[in-house]
Amino acid sequence: MVLETSDRDGSLSLIIRREGVSASPISWSAGARDQGLRATESASPRPKNKRVTIHQSGRVNYHENGASIFIAPLTRTTQLFPIYGYRVPALDKLDVHNDGIADEDAVFDLSDLPEGPVSFSMFIGPMDFKPQGQAIKLEYEAEGYSVTVQVDPEANAVPADLNQHFITLTPAKGLFPEQQMAEDQAMISYHHALARVSGIVLYTPNGEGVIRMIFVVPMRIAPRFQIELVDPELHASDQDVQRDRRSEKVMLKFKVRHRRTGEIIRQPVGVKSIELDSEL
Numbered sequence: 170m171v172l173e174t175s176d177r178d179g180s181l182s183l184i185i186r187r188e189g190v191s192a193s194p195i196s197w198s199a200g201a202r203d204q205g206l207r208a209t210e211s212a213s214p215r216p217k218n219k220r221v222t223i224h225q226s227g228r229v230n231y232h233e234n235g236a237s238i239f240i241a242p243l244t245r246t247t248q249l250f251p252i253y254g255y256r257v258p259a260l261d262k263l264d265v266h267n268d269g270i271a272d273e274d275a276v277f278d279l280s281d282l283p284e285g286p287v288s289f290s291m292f293i294g295p296m297d298f299k300p301q302g303q304a305i306k307l308e309y310e311a312e313g314y315s316v317t318v319q320v321d322p323e324a325n326a327v328p329a330d331l332n333q334h335f336i337t338l339t340p341a342k343g344l345f346p347e348q349q350m351a352e353d354q355a356m357i358s359y360h361h362a363l364a365r366v367s368g369i370v371l372y373t374p375n376g377e378g379v380i381r382m383i384f385v386v387p388m389r390i391a392p393r394f395q396i397e398l399v400d401p402e403l404h405a406s407d408q409d410v411q412r413d414r415r416s417e418k419v420m421l422k423f424k425v426r427h428r429r430t431g432e433i434i435r436q437p438v439g440v441k442s443i444e445l446d447s448e449l
Contacts, residue, residue, distance in 0.1 A: 183221040396423070
């Protein structure tokens, strides 16, 4: 399992890694009136890897089948919710992981489990959630939520015909019928939580000299800007602004140059004033 966090807005990307492809996936629903198994022939074999994206806005996308559900925005998480489940028919049927173990990797020791099927569950929940049994919990302290992966006390029950299959389990619906926060506002809420401020967030330059500025509220349109620096020999001009249509109403990315040499400044600089204008 690979869990990555987006530097852009704090959204999560979950990948369940498994080698190989599947040409005849089978779907099954525990909640529908017709609970019969349904095999579907794919136009081409599909990788057995599974991908789920958990957006800062609370939208959860299941890329395998194109389904989406809605939970609370991550910065407003107060209730535990199961995002994903994975059931394996037996541990000895899992692929062997031959790569090295990195410092940031967490490892389950499952050597004491009995033979037979095992299922795992992943939860999004508040910081104070206390998992039971074997579990790995990641706490996102600034945003106030946690991600937990646990070994279920008992493997999920499935139809007998699926007992020897690897099965992914996804909820049919979330906590809400629709998205609770717009993407623009969710991005601002994330950076405000990270920086622990309620005003403009101004990040120091990265290795390429790019400075990110997060606005206080979403703008109507991408704003014009005027930036005055403490050092009059430095300036930020239109040529050094990087626009992203998905975030231009909430974020400005720019570089600072030396007026005479044109050199990009990669160290923090003093800012005298910033003016944004979106013609309210």
